[in-house]
Amino acid sequence: MEIASKYNPRAVEEKWYSFWLEKKLFHSEPDKRHPYTVVIPPPNVTGVLHMGHMLNNTIQDVLVRRARMMGKNACWVPGTDHASIATEAKVVNMLKEKGIDKRDIGREEFLKQAWQWKEEYGGIILKQLRKLGASCDWDRTAFTMDDIRYESVIRVFVDLYNKGLIYRGVRMVNWDPQALTAVSDEEVNYKESHSKLYYLRYYVEQSDDSNQSDYIVVATTRPETILGDTAVCVHPEDERYQWLRGKRLVVPSVGRSVPVIMDEYVDREFGTGALKITPAHDVNDYNLGMKYGLETINIFNDNGTLNANGGKYAEMDRFACRKAIMKDLEEAGLVEKVEDYVNKVGHSERTDAVIEPKLSTQWFMKMGDIAKKALDVVEDGKIQFHPEKFKNTYRHWLENIKDWCISRQLWWGHRIPAYYVDVDGKREVVVAATREEAFEQVCKRWPGVVKNADDLVQDEDVLDTWFSSWLWPISLFDGIRNPDNEEIKYYYPTDDLITAPDIIFFWVARMIMAGEEYRGEVPFRHVYFTGIVRDEKGRKMSKQLGNSPDPIELMEKYGADGVRMGMLLTAPAGNDLPFDVKICEQGRNFANKIWNALRLVKGWEKSEEQKQSPENEVAVEWMEQRMASVLGEVEKDFDQYRLSEALMNTYKLIWDDFCSWFLEMVKPAFGHPIDRETYEATVRIFEKLMCMLHPFMPFVTEEIWHLLQDTDSDVKAELVAGSSIMMQHMPVSVFFDQRMLDDCSTMREIVAGIRNIRSSKGLSPKDELELFVMSEEGKLMNKRFDGVIRKLANVKQINYVAEKVENSVSFMVGTTECFVPMKQNADSADDRKKLEEELRYAEGFLASVMKKLNNEKFVNGAPEKVVALERQKKADAEQKIAALKERLGL
C-alpha cells in the first residue's frame, strides 16, 4: 500500500465528520447507561467563531468524547443565545442602512425582520464548530427564544412574580443611551479615563455679611449636570463652611437658587470639600436627595441629549453640552480652575456607550435567599470550581449582591408578561403567562373594568438575556414546562460546565440559583473556567486590535487536530492562554508523526513461521506496562481537570515511548519480515494509543484506527468501514510492574551512553561496538534487555566483568561503570574534562549529604527512613567518586 509521507488533514477531517453525523454517533437518548451531560455556553446567534470559542469548545469536546468512550451516555447539547442587546443593535443597523427607523415600522414588523435576519445569518457559528470536530448532539440544537425556551422563561417570570420575588419599581438604573435601555450592574464596565476636574463658583444668594467671601468653589467632572443641581452639600464639621449654614447658593449660569445641606457623606479632602447635588443623575446624589427631600430635575433625554430642562442647551448631546457650558461659564468668569483628573467611567458592556445613571421604572428580581442557597452549594462542595480560586470571587459577589434589574427597553427578547389596566384612574398590573389568563385575573379582581382581553396593555419591555440563559440546563430538557419528564430526570444535573470566568456572575451564579429554585438541585457538578486567549504580546484578542487569527483559516492550515492540540498544550484551567499560531505547528507535527508511525507499521511484511524473538517479547511486555502506568497518570489528570497534563502525558507516551523506543526495538532490519505475534501486538498497542488520544485529536485517530484494522476479507472490510474509534472502549489503567519500567530506563541510559560515545568519537552508527559492564550479569537490569541494547546501540556483544577495561571509554549508569573499548584515542582531553566535571559534582553532592549526616540533630530528629536514604546516598556517592578517581588515574 502506498501512503503519502505527509499527513493531509483536510480531506480526512471532512470525511470523518460526515461519517460521524451519518452514523448519528453524537446523538443521545436516555437509556440504561450512566448519563454524562454538558450544555454548551450558547454563543450569540449572530456571533462568529473566535479563539475563545475554539478553546472552550475543544475542552468540552475532549471531555465529552472521553466520557463517551468510557461507556457513558454522553450528551452535549448545542444552541445559541438570542443576545437581546447585541442582536437588536445589529438589526437596527441593518434597517438603518436601508433608511428605516425601527420606530417607524413598529414592534411587530421589527420582530419579523429580526427573525428573518436570524434565520438567514444566525447560527453560522454552529456550523463552524463542526469544523473543529465538536461532537454535539445536533438533533437537540436549541435557541433561547424558540417555543420551549420562550414559554419556559415566561412561566418562570410568572412564578417568581407570584412568589413575590419579582417586583416593579422606580430606581436609579444604569442607562445605555445608545441602546436606549437599562442594563444590569454586571453589564457596566468601569474604565479608567483621563478626565478634567472643573472648579466652579457658586455665589451665595443675597450675601449680607460683607466680611465673608461671596462665593464658594465646587469641583465636578460633569459640569453639564449643574443644569440639574438642586443643592450643594458640605460636611457638617467642615470649619471652612460653617458660615454657609442655612444659606442658599446660586447655581452658576443656571441662576437657580439651591439650599446648602450638610451631610457626613461628603469627603472633606476631595476637591474643595463642597459637593454639588444632582439627584436625577447620580446614585449617591439621588440617595441624598431622598434623605433631604430635594427636587429631582431630569435634564437628559433617553438618548443622552439635553431635554427642555437644559434651557438653551436643549437637544445638544451631553458631551457637546459639557464643552458649550464650560465656554459660557468661562466667559462669565465663573470658573476657578480646571485640573487633569483620572477617574473611572462606566461603559456599557454591549455598546461601550458611557452609562448614564437614570431614574426609571424597571422590573427587579430579589436576590436574598436565592443568593444564599447559590453560595452554600459552592461552599459545601456540591459544585466544584476548577481552579478553585474562583470560589473567592463568587463568594464576594454573592455576599454583596443587589437586586437584579431584569427589564430591558428593547423588542428583541422575551416580552414581559405583565398587563396593565386602568381601574378608577389608577394603573393596575397583572402578571400572567398569556393575555387570556391575564384577562381572567382582571375580571376576577376588577369585574367589569375591561370588556375583552385585547383591551389590556402589555408591558413594552423584554427581559434581560440572562433571564433566559439562567434556565438553560433545565429548559434544554424541557424541565420547566414538564418538570417530571424522562429527559430532565435522566440528564439533569449536568456534569461539567466549561465557560470563561468573565460570565461567572451573569451566567454561572444565576444558573445555580435557577437550579436550586426549579429543581432543588445544582445544575452541574463541576465548573471548568477557561482562560482568556491572548496574543503573543499578552494582549486580549479583539476585533478592534485585529490580533485574532481566523480560526477557520488556522484549521485549514494546521488541521483541526493540530489547532486543538496546540491550544490545549498551553491551557491549564483558569490560566490565560498566550496564543501563538506556532504552537499549532506542534500539533500538526504530532499528527504527522503518528501518520508516519502508521506508514512504518503498515509497511512491514509479516512472517507466519518466524517466532517472536526474546527482544520483541520484552519490548511488547514493557510497552504494555508503560502504557498501563501512563494511563493511570492520565486518569488522575482528568480527575483533576488537568487537560494539558493529560495531553502532554499522552503525547510523550506516543512520541517517546512508542515511536522512539518501542517501534525502534521491534522494527525489523531492512528487507526482513516481522513475526506475526509482534506485529499483532504492535497493532493492538497502536490502537489503544489512538483511543487514548482520540478525545484530543479526533480526526487523525479515527483515520489511523481504520487503517490499522485488518481488512483481509470483504466481510472484515465492511465491518471496519461501518465502525468507528468512537465506539471503542477507552483503555483503563491496570496494575503494572515498576521493576520492568526501571529496567527499561536503565537500558535507555546505557543506549544513550553508547550513542553519546559514538557522537563524541565521530563513530558511525554502522560501526559495531563491544560493551563491558562492571557488574554481575542481570544485576544492573533484567538481562532480557541485553538483546535490545545490542539492537538499538549496534553492540556486538555485552560482557559482564569484575575489573575495569583498558583502552576504553567509560560512562556511569547509576553506580555501575560501563566500558566501550576503543582502537585509538581512548582518553582524549575532552573525556578527562567531562570526568573531572562529573567528579566535582559527585564530591559536591557527597558534601551536602555529609552535612546532614554529621548533624546530630538530623540523625536523631529525622525519620529513620530519611536517614537511611541519606546513608545510601553517601555510599553511592563514595562508590562513584572512587570509580571516577580511578578512571582519572588519581
Added chain:
RNA sequence: GAUCUGCUAGCUCAGUUGGUUUAGAGCGCUUGCUUGACAGGCAAGAGGUCACAAGUUCAAAUCUUGUGCAGAUCACCA
C-alpha cells in the same frame, strides 16, 4: 482603596501532606546527522541563587511574616 491569585530555564508550565541524588517537562536554542516511517525527522547538548528579605525546622521551591512586581475581582470621591 479592599480582597484574592501568581512570581521556578529564553517562552509556557509541572513540582502532591516539607525529605527520592545541589529542581522536571514541552517548545525554543546550540552541535552533529539525506540513519529505508517521518528534516513537519533523528541523536546529543547547553540553560535555573525556585522574585527578594527575615523567620520556623534536623531539613524550605514547598510553611509563616514582610517587601517588590504582575494579574484578577469588587468598590469608588463629586
